[in-house]
Amino acid sequence: xxxxSLLQANASVLDxxxxxxxxxxxxxxxxxxxxxxxxxxxxxxxxxxPLRLHAEFDPSTLPGIRARLAEIAARHNIGLVYSLPALxxxxxxxxxxxxxxxxxxxxxxxxxxxHLFGPEEHKAFVGAQEPPAVVDFMGIQTSMLICYDVxxxxxVRAAATRGAELLLVPTALSAGFDNVPQVLIRARALESQLNxxxxxxxxxxxxxxxxxxxxxxxxxxxxxxxxxxxxALLFAEIGTDAVKAAREEVPYLRERRPGLYAxxxxxx
Numbered sequence: 563x564x565x566x567s568l569l570q571a572n573a574s575v576l577d578x579x580x581x582x583x584x585x586x587x588x589x590x591x592x593x594x595x596x597x598x599x600x601x602x603x604x605x606x607x608x609x610x611x612p613l614r615l616h617a618e619f620d621p622s623t624l625p626g627i628r629a630r631l632a633e634i635a636a637r638h639n640i641g642l643v644y645s646l647p648a649l650x651x652x653x654x655x656x657x658x659x660x661x662x663x664x665x666x667x668x669x670x671x672x673x674x675x676x677h678l679f680g681p682e683e684h685k686a687f688v689g690a691q692e693p694p695a696v697v698d699f700m701g702i703q704t705s706m707l708i709c710y711d712v713x714x715x716x717x718v719r720a721a722a723t724r725g726a727e728l729l730l731v732p733t734a735l736s737a738g739f740d741n742v743p744q745v746l747i748r749a750r751a752l753e754s755q756l757n758x759x760x761x762x763x764x765x766x767x768x769x770x771x772x773x774x775x776x777x778x779x780x781x782x783x784x785x786x787x788x789x790x791x792x793x794a795l796l797f798a799e800i801g802t803d804a805v806k807a808a809r810e811e812v813p814y815l816r817e818r819r820p821g822l823y824a825x826x827x828x829x830x
Contacts, residue, residue, distance in 0.1 A: 563801040564700045567592035568601045570776040571793045572765030575609030576618060582607060582630055588795055589638040595797060598700050599641035601761045604709050604734040605658065607646055611768035612686035615647055632667030639665045641699065645708060645732040655688040660706045660732050671697045671706060679710035694721040702728045702802055709733040712750060722754035722815060727805040731760045735773050743775040752783030755808040757800050764793050781808040
């Protein structure tokens with residue numbers, strides 16, 4: 563079992579120092595509570611503002627930001643998931659990425675967002691193509707998606723069929739989409755029988771009003787933790803036993819028929 567912590571907070575656009583102070587404080591509190599991992603929202607260190615980031619963010623600062631985040635993880639002896647812009651395969655194109663650090667500050671998993679949401683993201687970034695990878699983190703098979711990715715069952719199932727038992731999802735979900743955390747995240751957890759942690763912003767950033775509403779869902783679709791509209795630090799015990807029990811009781815993954823589905827929809 564691992565105690566998972568999740569940060570929901572309001573970021574300051576392009577004020578990296580202020581945002582890293584929020585992460586540092588959350589990491590300190592989570593570590594004191596015994597958490598093994600802190601999940602933070604999408605693009606939180608720089609704030610969520612795709613067009614402003616595209617126009618104003620200096621990519622030469624990225625190595626320094628990553629080093630500071632690694633230092634936070636190591637100083638508090640806690641795993642950390644953060645999300646930043648990063649250069650894609652095309653050096654003129656940017657991805658939205660997420661990185662998992664271990665408690666020594668070492669990178670153990672990286673992921674680049676595949677499904678971009680809305681005209682601002684499409685103008686500022688490009689969608690990646692690599693599937694979600696899976697690593698063993700504190701004895702739990704762990705994977706990542708970012709925000710809109712988790713709204714596609716294919717993306718979550720790709721993580722599950724690669725063995726994921728825990729799916730970490732930094733997000734930036736605007737107000738008005740309440741059914742995503744309240745219904746869809748729990749459905750994704752249930753249908754792929756894994757734990758899903760979904761960390762959102764709160765408050766107003768740039769032109770966006772965020773929902774908050776971060777959740778942690780169990781592999782039976784149960785709600786393990788949930789936040790309201792304002793800043794919060796959530797905790798939930800995550801383990802493998804519940805995943806194995808759910809997959810044994812209803813063998814969704816074993817009884818899939820992907821060859822048949824391909825015949826049904828050749829474009830899938």
